[in-house]
Structure formats: C-alpha cells, structure tokens
Ligand SMILES: CC(=O)[C@@H](O)[C@H](O)COP(=O)(O)O
C-alpha cells in the first residue's frame with residue numbers, strides 16, 4: 512500500500528483560462544474543487560512568461576488552499592524567490608528550468624550546484640517552508656542532495672513514463688535505486704512529470720517511501736473525458 516499524496520498541478524487550467532483573457536475556467540475555483548474531490552495538495556509551476564499560472568494566481572490561491580500548497584519553479588529567478596517567501600506555501604520545489612523551456616526537462620546537478628543549493632535552501636527553510644529539489648533518478652545526485660539541506664527530492668519521472676510501456680521493470684529500476692539512496696540518507700521522496708493513469712500504480716507500488724506525486728498534464732487531459740471528480744478519484748485509487 513502506498514502512502515503517497517496526490518497533488519494536482521493546475522497549470523493547464525490556467526493555460527485554458529489565459530487563451531481567452533477572461534476568468535473561465537476559474538483557477539481558484541478549480542483548485543478548491545480538486546480538494547473537494549479528494550486531492551491532497553495543489554501544485555503550481557509559475558514560469559517567467561506567465562503562460563499558464565500567473566504570479567497573481569499564487570497570491571489568490573494561498574489563503575484559500577486547505578491542503579498542501581506546492582509551488583514549483585526556478586529559484587534563480589528573483590521574482591520566484593520573492594513569490595515563495597511572501598506566500599509561504601507548504602512546500603517549494605526547486606527546478607533548474609532554463610528561460611523559455613517548454614516544460615521541465617532535467618533535474619539539478621546537486622554536486623556542481625551544491626553551494627548554491629545550500630544557500631538558497633537555507634533561505635526557504637529559515638521561513639519554515641519545506642523544500643524539495645527536482646532530480647534525475649541518479650543515486651549520486653540523490654546522495655549529494657542530502658548535504659544541500661533539502662527535506663525532499665522530487666524524482667523526475669519522464670524517462671519512466673516514456674519507457675513504461677516497453678519494459679516497465681527496466682523503466683523503474685533507476686527510480687528504485689535512487690529511492691533506496693534517498694531512504695538511506697534520510698530524504699523524503701516526491702515524484703512527478705508525465706505520470707498518468709497507466710503508469711502511476713506500478714510506480715507507487717515499487718518506490719518505497721514515496722510521499723507525494725504531483726500530476727497535471729495527463730490528469731487534466733483525462734478530466735476532459737472522465738470529468739474532474741471521477742478523474743481525481745481514479746488517480747487516488749491507483750495510489751491505494
Ligand atoms: C517540475 C515538473 O515536472 C512539472 O512542474 C512540470 O514542469 C510542469 O510544468 P508545465 O506545466 O509548465 O509543463
């Protein structure tokens with residue numbers, strides 16, 4: 512049985528809203544409905560171009576979210592750091608995004624950026640914010656993550672998702688090794704990127720100590736066919 516919490520990433524709701532310039536769909540209302548339908552957290556990943564979640568959305572959401580609020584983004588952007596420190600979410604997830612990137616595509620090099628990560632993580636931790644850092648499924652990177660002072664790592668699951676249908680045992684192997692290292696050094700484990708209704712259960716069943724999955728793109732796509740409440744219930748079922 513998995514203990515992992517489902518955090519729904521609502522970026523794609525904001526993408527739809529922004530396409531017409533009005534407030535339909537209402538991002539805040541959808542976040543509250545996700546919680547009502549069983550989501551145990553809400554994730555947003557504002558990017559500097561504000562093509563989906565806007566910085567103002569974070570301010571609007573903060574006082575209203577009753578579950579865990581997770582803000583993901585690039586801490587090398589001063590505006591992002593200020594946004595997180597002002598809103599004090601449950602968790603900040605640091606992602607090494609490049610400017611203009613279509614989506615996140617790699618984790619931190621926790622060896623090369625060790626000193627930088629130590630300094631920035633201390634800033635968030637001083638404000639009582641739980642910190643997670645986005646990493647590739649590489650035990651060396653996970654081990655070095657421990658000395659940055661982070662509370663958790665978020666395993667970047669794209670390669671698992673891509674390879675799952677061809678050979679799921681092979682696809683999960685690096686993640687098992689990375690999570691064994693995380694458990695050994697005492698880091699909490701989150702995961703996300705391209706998790707979906709097909710690949711989620713196997714992942715959750717095979718990653719010991721998985722604490723949270725954040726899922727957006729596939730979940731919102733599924734909701735078009737299944738409805739949001741039914742979709743969230745189905746994702747939760749995969750985590751049981
Ligand atoms: C860190 C991560 O994997 C997700 O936050 C993903 O990057 C979502 O961002 P987009 O919705 O912009 O693709």
Ligand SMILES: NCC(=O)COP(=O)(O)O
Pocket residue numbers: 520554556583665702703704705706725726727728729730
């Ligand atoms: N941290 C991953 C996330 O929030 C959602 O990623 P995706 O499901 O949109 O690929």
